[in-house]
Amino acid sequence: MPLHIVRNDITTMKVDAIVNAAKESLLGGGGVDGAIHRAAGPDLLKECRTLGGCKTGQAKITKGYRLPAKFVIHTVGPVWQGGSCGERELLISAYRSSLELAFANKCETVAFPLISSGAYGYPKDQALKVAVDTIGDFLLSHDMTVYLVIFDRAAYTIGGKLFADIAAYIDDHYVSEHTDSLEEQRRRSAGFNAPSMTEVPWTPAKAAHWSDKNLSQPDERFLTTSMWESIPGTPLTPTAAPLPPTSLTISLDEALSQLDESFSQMLLRKIDERGLTDAQCYKKANIDRKLFSKIRSDVHYKPSKPTAMAFAVALELPLQEAREMLGKAGFAFSHASKFDIIVEYFIAHQNYNIFEINEALFAFDQSLLGG
Structure with missing residues (x-):
């Protein structure tokens, strides 16, 4: 079911299991691995010593101890070596093995870090794509809620590299929507902004006023406040003309029966x-x-x-x-x-x-x- 991408500290996540990006020894280290061990306490390391390590691309599970999570799933991601040494397949396997282990232990909520994207050097944009694709594919056939937890800002601002075409599309559509035309700027600078877009009835007094000045009926959308005030019988703030009476009376039940498809x-x-x-x-x-x-x-x-x-x-x-x-x-x-x-x-x-x-x-x- 849902995949959430969030910024958070994975050690604080209240989920059934958090995933640890571990070394093959499973004996702790830096980055996420070290943070999880510190938050869980020394009993986590004691249990890890009994597991006999873990191969790259595979996963093993322990208790969560002092963590809010019930379990810690330890998986080993690949070290980046340029991308031609099977790194992508190993990273997919690390995510998949962790998900299958979580599902086997009846975990309904799981939180992942961005595996291998720290000291192991996997490019953050590529690591994120592998994570999203692999987790998304798994969730199409399994009922589970997964959080992909991004901690550092560098992993968060990758859009310029990975989505250049989307950025261009945004520029083409978003910028033009917020750029006034030259005509709109000219009208604003000249003060031709109607005090209201509501229609004002054209009365005989107004017609006579403009006829005396040898002017035709103006486009009322672009009258200034002073021009409005100069027209006899015109209120300072124009109001809409009353709607003409109608012989058609619709009951509430009839109106509700005409509601469109919801x-x-x-x-x-x-x-x-x-x-x-x-x-x-x-x-x-x-x-x-x-x-x-x-x-x-x-x-x-x-x-x-x-x-x-x-x-x-x-x-x-x-x-x-x-x-x-x-x-x-x-x-x-x-x-x-x-x-x-x-x-x-x-x-x-x-x-x-x-x-x-x-x-x-x-x-x-x-x-x-x-x-």
Whole structure:
């Protein structure tokens, strides 16, 4: 189930198991390994001495002792040697072995560090991708909540290297949304800003006023406050004209009967159309089963924006249908939001791997989908 990427100290995580990036001896060391041993106390080292070490790519389990976690899963990642010595396969094996060991010991929540990315020299951007891909693949077929704990800032700000194309997409869409046109700047500098965008009735007194000045009826959107005040019968703050009376009276029951399809209804319809099971959908959306149950049982459920987007991704909706689903939840894609632009980028490029999307969101310091 959900994969969360967080910044935290892994020794403080209240989960069933934390994973230790250990040496083959399992006798402690620096970095995460040393921090976990210090937090757990000397009894952890005593138990580790009985395990006979651990080979690279494999994992072994001990008690958590003084840690908030019940277990510590010790795994040995590869030392980076340029990438041509099987490092990626060994790193995948380290994650996979740890996950399988956690599942065998009935762990429902597990926290990982970014294995091999410290003293072992594995490039942080590549280490993060291996972690996200491997954990994400495992969670598609297992019920477990996993936290990928990033401690140092250097691992957190990798977006410029790994996602240059996304950065360019953000620049093309986000910057243009916040750059005024020359015409807008000219109007602002000249003071032509209407005091209100509400429509003001055009009265005979106003018409006479402008006729005396040999002027045609102005575009009221660009009148200055002084120009408004000079028009007879015009209030300082314009108000909207009253709506014309209507002979059509709609009862509350009739109005409610005309409500459009809700988010929950559209979601369930799309799941059926795609031929997915509920479990396949919420796992692909990185959504917890309990949250999905709430949405299924409440036709009027209003999800958060990341949840709504996560389901649009899981259902592999084209951009227009994704916008429609988001609208059912009361939201819209906005080019004033980097979060929205990044998700839009992936949907527009038909990449619906939610773990890759979250990897990009994390790298750009945005909240994640699902969870």
